Amino acid sequence: MTGEQIIFLIVGAVTLIAGFLVVTVRNLVHAALWLVATLFGVAIIYTLLNAGFLAVVQVVVYIGAIAILFIFAVMLTRRQAAETGPAMNKNWWGGAVVAVLTFAGLAFLLQTWSGFSKTAAAIPSGFDAVNQLGGALTSPAGYVLPFEVASVLLLAALVGAVYLAFNKK
Amino acid sequence: MIPLSWYLILAAGLFSIGLFGVLVRRNAVAILLGVELMLNAVNINLVAFWRYGDISLMAGQVFAIIVFAVAAAEVAVGLALVISVYRRRNTVVAEDLDLLKW
Amino acid sequence: MTFWNDPLKVAADWLTGIFTGWGMPSAGAHVLVAFLGVLMLITILMVIDIFLVWIERKVVARFQDRIGPNRLGPFGLIQPFADIIKLMIKEDTTPDGADKVVYNIAPMLSMMSVLILWAVVPLAPVMLGVDLNAGVLFIIAAGSIGTLSIIMAGWSSNNKFSVIGAFRQVAVMVSFEIPMLATLLIPTIFSGSMGMNAIIQSQDIWFFFLSPLAALIFLIAAIAELGRAPFDLAEGESELVSGYNIEYSGMKFGMFYAGELLHAFTFGGFWAIMFFGGYRFFGLEKVSPFLAIAIILFKALLGYWVIMWVKYTVMRIRIDQMLAFNWKFLTPVAFVLVMVTALMNALLDGAPSWLFVTGMILSNVIVAWVAMEFVRSAAKQEREKVEVPKQVAEAHH
Numbered sequence: 001m002t003g004e005q006i007i008f009l010i011v012g013a014v015t016l017i018a019g020f021l022v023v024t025v026r027n028l029v030h031a032a033l034w035l036v037a038t039l040f041g042v043a044i045i046y047t048l049l050n051a052g053f054l055a056v057v058q059v060v061v062y063i064g065a066i067a068i069l070f071i072f073a074v075m076l077t078r079r080q081a082a083e084t085g086p087a088m089n090k091n092w093w094g095g096a097v098v099a100v101l102t103f104a105g106l107a108f109l110l111q112t113w114s115g116f117s118k119t120a121a122a123i124p125s126g127f128d129a130v131n132q133l134g135g136a137l138t139s140p141a142g143y144v145l146p147f148e149v150a151s152v153l154l155l156a157a158l159v160g161a162v163y164l165a166f167n168k169k
Numbered sequence: 170m171i172p173l174s175w176y177l178i179l180a181a182g183l184f185s186i187g188l189f190g191v192l193v194r195r196n197a198v199a200i201l202l203g204v205e206l207m208l209n210a211v212n213i214n215l216v217a218f219w220r221y222g223d224i225s226l227m228a229g230q231v232f233a234i235i236v237f238a239v240a241a242a243e244v245a246v247g248l249a250l251v252i253s254v255y256r257r258r259n260t261v262v263a264e265d266l267d268l269l270k271w
Numbered sequence: 272m273t274f275w276n277d278p279l280k281v282a283a284d285w286l287t288g289i290f291t292g293w294g295m296p297s298a299g300a301h302v303l304v305a306f307l308g309v310l311m312l313i314t315i316l317m318v319i320d321i322f323l324v325w326i327e328r329k330v331v332a333r334f335q336d337r338i339g340p341n342r343l344g345p346f347g348l349i350q351p352f353a354d355i356i357k358l359m360i361k362e363d364t365t366p367d368g369a370d371k372v373v374y375n376i377a378p379m380l381s382m383m384s385v386l387i388l389w390a391v392v393p394l395a396p397v398m399l400g401v402d403l404n405a406g407v408l409f410i411i412a413a414g415s416i417g418t419l420s421i422i423m424a425g426w427s428s429n430n431k432f433s434v435i436g437a438f439r440q441v442a443v444m445v446s447f448e449i450p451m452l453a454t455l456l457i458p459t460i461f462s463g464s465m466g467m468n469a470i471i472q473s474q475d476i477w478f479f480f481l482s483p484l485a486a487l488i489f490l491i492a493a494i495a496e497l498g499r500a501p502f503d504l505a506e507g508e509s510e511l512v513s514g515y516n517i518e519y520s521g522m523k524f525g526m527f528y529a530g531e532l533l534h535a536f537t538f539g540g541f542w543a544i545m546f547f548g549g550y551r552f553f554g555l556e557k558v559s560p561f562l563a564i565a566i567i568l569f570k571a572l573l574g575y576w577v578i579m580w581v582k583y584t585v586m587r588i589r590i591d592q593m594l595a596f597n598w599k600f601l602t603p604v605a606f607v608l609v610m611v612t613a614l615m616n617a618l619l620d621g622a623p624s625w626l627f628v629t630g631m632i633l634s635n636v637i638v639a640w641v642a643m644e645f646v647r648s649a650a651k652q653e654r655e656k657v658e659v660p661k662q663v664a665e666a667h668h
Contacts, residue, residue, distance in 0.1 A: 003298055008171050012179045019183050019206050023190030028198060029426060033373065035202055036419060038183075042209045045179070048171070049220045054233055056408040061237050064415025064448070066205065066244050068441060071422055073198055073248040075434070077255045088193045089264060095192035103185035110177050119170045120221050127224065130404050130465065133234075136227035143231045150238040157242030164249035167256075 008048055015041030026087040028074040036067045050123060053130045176217035183210035197251045197261045201244060208240045275559055277397050283308065312400070313386055316533065323532045324351040326572075327579065334583040354525075361521035366429055369518065373427035378519065378526040380420035385534045388413045392540055393468045394567060395550055395560035406467040407455045410541060411448060414496055417534070418444045421498075424527070425515035436514020439590050440498055446597045447502075451492035453605035457485040457612050458545045471549035479546040480628055482612060484635040486546040488605050490577070493538040495593070497531065500582040504590050539574025543567065547574075604642045611638055 018037040025031045039062045046055035088095075110116055136142040183206055190203025212233045219229020255261050274281045283304050290300035325340070325348060332339025340347030365371060390400035391409050403409055418441050425437020459465050461481060462473035470478075479486045495502040516527055543549060547570055550556045556563035588596070615634045619627050 002170070003302075005171055008175060012175070015179070016182050016186065019186045022202055022206060023186060023194065023199070028196060029370075029373075031199060031202055033423070035205060038206065039209065042183075042213060045176070045213055046216055049176070049216050051216050051220070051230060051233075052403065053405045053408070054216060054230060056403075056405045056412050057234070057237060059412035060408060060415055061241055062205075062209075064412065064418060065445065066241055068415075068418060068422060068445065069244060069248055070198065070202065070205075071426070072438075072441075073252060075426065076252055077198065077261045085195065085262065087195065087199075089195050092193045095189050098192060099185040099189035102188055103181055106181040106184070107178060110181070111174070115221075116174050116177070117172045118221060119172055121224070123224060128404065129230070132225070132227050133230050136231050137234070142227070146231070146235055150235050154238055154242050157245050161245040161249040164246070164253050 004048065008045075011041050011044045011048070015045070024087070028078075029071060032067060032070045032074055035070065036063055039063050039067065051129065053133060173217060173221045176213060176221075180210045180213040180217070183207075183213070195262050195264060197254070197263050197266075198248070200263060201247050201251070204247075205240065205244065208236060212236050275561075278560060279308070279398050309400075312389060316386060316389060317529075319536070320529050320533045321351045321355070323536055323575070324354060324529070326575075327532060330576065330579050331583050334580070358522050358525040363521045363523070364518075366518045368429040370427040370429070373423050374518075375523070377420050377424035377427065378523045378530075380423065381417060382526045382530040382533075384413050384417035384420060385530050385537060387416075388534075388537050388541075391467050392537070392544070392567075393471060393549060395563035396468070396472075396556060398560050398564070399468055402466055402468050404464065404466045407459060407465040407470075410455070411452055414444070414448065421515055424519070428515070428518035430518055433515050433517050436517075439504055440514060443502055443504075443590070443593055443597075444496055444498070446594055447492045447495035447601075450488055450597065450601040450605035451496060453602070453609050454485045454489040454492065455545065456609050457482050460609075460613055460616055467544060467549075471544060471551060474548045474551060476624065476628060477546065477548045481631045482546075482608075482635055483632070484604075484608055484639050485612070486542070488601060488608070489545065490542060490581075491601065492605075493542065494578060494581060495597070497535050497538060497578070499531070499535060499578065501585040501587050502593055504587060504593065535578050536571060536575045539576075539578055540567065540571035542574040542577075543570035600642070600646065604638065607642075608635070608638050 015038055018034045018041060021034040022031050022038060025034060039058065043055040043058040043063075046052070046058060137147050138144055187203045187206030187208075187210060190206060191200050194200050194203065215229050215233045215236070219226070219233075222229070251261055254266060258266065260266070286304045286307065287297070287300045290303060291297055295303070328350065329339040329347070340350040343349035343353055365374060388410060391403055391406040393399040393402075421444070422437050422441050425433045425440075428434075458470045458478050461478055462470045464470065464473075516524060519527060544567070549570070550563035550567040552566045556566060611634050612631070615630055619630045622630070
């Protein structure tokens with residue numbers, strides 16, 4: 001058991017437990033805070049995968065913006081202090097069966113793939129992932145078109161969200 | 170070292186948990202929380218395949234960044250919808266929003 | 272590699288040797304030595320934090336034409352220790368109906384978000400916590416955790432003033448992250464890297480001279496991120512009875528307060544690193560790492576003094592004025608500045624340094640002048656809306 005494997009097992013367990021608490025806790029603000037814990041665990045997984053830039057962007061975008069947006073939305077849509085009614089709808093056992101079947105199906109499908117248990121190749125020295133990523137995102141032979149389309153999408157989402165939530169008096 | 174299977178199983182588990190949340194929760198905001206978990210699971214998968222495949226092909230990381238942007242856009246619009254529905258119907262329980270049903 | 276040239280590596284090797292001599296596996300020894308290094312850094316930071324309280328009170332006193340604490344110890348130096356003892360022996364209350372776990376974790380998260388910033392601050396060319404190649408983004412990420420802690424504190428206090436204060440503070444912090452991120456791109460453009468050490472090493476000419484407008488916008492955005500005046504509407508004592516801090520007493524309040532001061536000092540340090548050369552001072556830092564540490568601490572204290580100067584001179588502005596200022600002025604100016612800087616950097620690439628500096632300063636002055644012209648015309652329109660009735664009154668006689 002190398003140190004890296006121990007770290008992965010701990011972080012993976014924390015992420016899965018926090019994820020499970022997100023979908024089962026009744027108090028929604030607590031659920032949003034457990035989401036923050038899950039997102040942080042995913043950021044550590046990115047660091048284990050040598051994608052440090054993505055880990056920092058995950059914290060900035062997901063925890064710094066999306067999780068806070070969730071907390072604001074939960075606070076603005078509460079009718080009273082106590083949460084009334086059940087947290088889950090009456091078909092929760094069906095949802096659980098579907099979720100377990102999905103997991104089993106995915107696991108079974110993946111393990112029939114030949115490359116399922118391969119280990120990572122070492123990173124060549126002098127490989128700067130941030131540099132390569134920047135080049136890929138801005139070069140015409142790379143992914144500049146999806147990058148620009150994503151920014152148009154964000155603009156549309158911005159205008160749409162402001163219009164939808166605007167209080168027309 | 171960590172075999173690829175560990176990351177894939179972790180991502181599959183997180184995806185299933187998110188799916189459970191979407192199918193089972195009554196509150197609309199909680200459903201969006203489940204969707205966020207699913208998007209994160211997909212991202213772990215993408216980055217793991219980038220790392221365990223050809224590192225010089227940046228498609229994995231680029232795709233993951235596009236998923237970040239799309240997730241942010243979707244959460245913003247989704248929560249704006251939930252808030253504007255709350256203003257009219259004073260409820261965010263998904264079962265009570267059934268005006269289109271016969 | 273003697274002790275005076277590279278103290279951390281010498282100490283780490285010596286300690287690792289001792290631990291492996293005791294029979295610990297080498298990986299475990301490395302982890303333990305790293306952990307001890309982190310512990311030492313945090314201890315030194317908290318000691319600096321104590322003296323920041325003293326500095327703050329003396330400086331505010333001088334700005335307000337009085338002396339400040341001078342009874343306890345020479346020049347009042349023991350005063351912060353008395354403050355700490357008072358905070359520790361105060362009753363540790365938790366409001367009825369508050370969410371206990373969230374309420375107790377919030378001050379810890381707030382302090383944590385400040386302390387982890389020091390992992391990327393280069394104290395000397397060889398003394399650096401982690402040389403992240405995305406160090407600049409790490410600052411923003413740590414700020415996000417601070418934002419989260421404020422919302423947790425405000426909501427869990429079960430108090431309407433807390434919630435309003437926390438909402439306002441978080442709205443301001445999230446809004447001002449954008450011009451901060453844009454102006455942090457400018458040292459990145461000049462140095463070609465987001466790592467802090469690389470940014471300092473490429474500052475043969477301080478970036479303040481290459482882009483003074485970026486330094487100014489970064490300072491404004493940083494003061495807003497810190498939640499200090501003039502952007503402290505969230506905890507303005509006359510408005511909201513200290514906002515998200517209301518229900519906190521004793522050492523938990525102490526953690527918020529000390530965390531805020533340390534945060535201000537840290538951002539003074541970042542201002543120095545990004546725009547004033549960090550630990551560099553005409554080659555003095557190569558003499559000894561201790562000299563480099565002294566240089567960067569001195570520059571961080573100067574930055575902290577500028578932040579305090581702004582706090583005790585400028586009036587507080589309203590929340591809607593703050594947000595309008597950010598979205599209608601600061602963000603467009605920051606984006607235009609990034610585009611102009613990137614353009615000028617590409618155009619003047621390879622030019623002799625006097626031409627480069629002059630071209631950059633000129634582009635900054637032009638962007639600032641155009642921005643001020645827009646502000647002037649907007650202000651004139653506002654003024655005309657208010658002053659027209661006066662002219663109508665004068666026409667009657």
